[in-house]
Amino acid sequence: MPLRNVERTPSAVWTALAAGNERFMNFNEDRPNQDAPRRRELRDGQKPAAVVISCSDSRVPVELIFDVGLGDLFVVRTAGEILDQAVFASIEYAIESIGVPLVIVMGHESCGAVAATASALDGGAIPGGYQRVLVEKVAPSILEAKADGKTSIEDFEKHHVVATVNQILSRSPEIHDKVNAGKVGIIGLRYQLSDGKTMPVISRNVGLD
């Protein structure tokens, strides 16, 4: 069922987006909502189905990966999908003011921010300027993963997504309460560059937990 027609519940939205990702993986895209009528329809407002916090990496284009179009997703992208006040404000706006029922956190295979942080923690160079913030924000995730016995970059990427989801829930009472009440779902994904799949690594209220 097209995303715009699904019931606005966390699990229904996730099911539709997962189906879109399947189409993308299989080169069988519908490419919905990318025509002139849709553009005109959106003049009057938006009703996206999910808010997505994704890495800015050019290989992770969110709308393409889920085979959706204009007005379908409210997207925040930062290198390493790191969180700050502006990101939290954007997520809370999407939930409280637009009424999206689903939060997606999406990391990915071969993430430069995770690799740079892992290298810095191993004694490598710490990037200068504002890039230092990337390392500061990703480092706790990698240290947690290491404390848990994890050693591979893949595991660091997965755990950074898990830690980011947990941070959203622990730092925003607004989001936490809506997730606890079942009104909003949250899912963390690791996008696999090699085959195009968005692999769930943590979730609440989307029918996988």
Ligand SMILES: [Zn+2]
């Ligand atoms: Zn990345």
